[in-house]
Amino acid sequence: MRFRKIHGAGNDFVLLCDLGPDDDKKWHKEAERLCARRTGVGADGLIISRLVSHRPAVLDVTCFNADGSTATMCGNALRCAAWAAHRDHGLQQMCLHMAGVEHEAVVSGDSVWVTAEVGAVQPRRLQAVINGRPTWFDSAHTGTEHVVAVVDDVDNIDAVMVGRLIRHHADIAPLGTNVNFIQSAGHQALKIRTYERGVEAETLSCGSGAVAAVVVATLRGLVAGRTVTIHNRAGQPLTVRPHDTRPTRTHWVGGPITHTFEGVLA
Numbered sequence: 001m002r003f004r005k006i007h008g009a010g011n012d013f014v015l016l017c018d019l020g021p022d023d024d025k026k027w028h029k030e031a032e033r034l035c036a037r038r039t040g041v042g043a044d045g046l047i048i049s050r051l052v053s054h055r056p057a058v059l060d061v062t063c064f065n066a067d068g069s070t071a072t073m074c075g076n077a078l079r080c081a082a083w084a085a086h087r088d089h090g091l092q093q094m095c096l097h098m099a100g101v102e103h104e105a106v107v108s109g110d111s112v113w114v115t116a117e118v119g120a121v122q123p124r125r126l127q128a129v130i131n132g133r134p135t136w137f138d139s140a141h142t143g144t145e146h147v148v149a150v151v152d153d154v155d156n157i158d159a160v161m162v163g164r165l166i167r168h169h170a171d172i173a174p175l176g177t178n179v180n181f182i183q184s185a186g187h188q189a190l191k192i193r194t195y196e197r198g199v200e201a202e203t204l205s206c207g208s209g210a211v212a213a214v215v216v217a218t219l220r221g222l223v224a225g226r227t228v229t230i231h232n233r234a235g236q237p238l239t240v241r242p243h244d245t246r247p248t249r250t251h252w253v254g255g256p257i258t259h260t261f262e263g264v265l266a
């Protein structure tokens with residue numbers, strides 16, 4: 001079986017396209033095997049993308065985290081799937097279904113944009129002591145669970161240690177959460193680091209995390225609700241902007257996609 005290795009601003013995936021209507025359940029174990037950094041292909045997640053219809057352009061996209069769990073939303077996985085549908089089928093705009101939610105996607109020059117739906121926001125959801133300072137985490141649901149803390153210097157955080165602590169916090173068990181640390185980075189810009197549940201590691205970028213960061217940063221007055229640049233660990237910024245017709249509910253997240261290589265699974 002052919003696969004693509006692809007990343008969305010550093011968030012990397014094994015991508016399988018057009019497999020036909022298979023049972024997704026068997027892919028949990030396969031995701032764990034393929035994503036293993038030493039013994040597999042190595043990735044943050046496995047994407048399975050199926051073209052449902054050409055006109056209108058509709059894709060069904062499933063994303064598994066590296067530990068085999070299902071991601072209910074993955075902005076970068078959706079962006080990778082849209083990129084591949086553009087390459088394979090010439091689609092420029094499409095509708096993507098992931099975990100029962102509809103997302104729009106637009107391929108525009110070097111950027112691929114997808115929509116994320118913003119759900120419940122809860123200020124001061126959790127607290128942790130970071131570098132000796134009590135720090136609040138606000139939660140923002142952007143299709144999956146995210147908490148966001150505003151800190152002075154994201155580079156000075158042990159993102160894996162603190163991320164893991166928060167991810168397993170008793171107050172949010174058993175679901176857990178993705179954990180984001182942000183700081184202001186000038187006019188309409190943020191710097192971010194993200195610890196991802198299901199990968200159980202820091203990832204280089206996270207689409208739904210970038211949207212959660214903008215929601216929380218807007219709430220905290222760090223940015224205004226317009227276009228925001230999110231500087232990540234990959235050095236390949238994502239851009240978040242409100243949707244034109246439903247700006248409070250939906251955000252676009254866009255950025256580069258890199259197709260690294262193709263291969264054949266043994």
Ligand SMILES: N[C@H](CCC[C@H](N)C(=O)O)C(=O)O
Pocket residue numbers: 011065070071072073074075076077144145177178196197198199203205206207208209
């Ligand atoms: N990296 C992803 C989010 C994955 C979410 C996953 N870690 C989970 O909570 O199941 C993104 O670009 O939106």
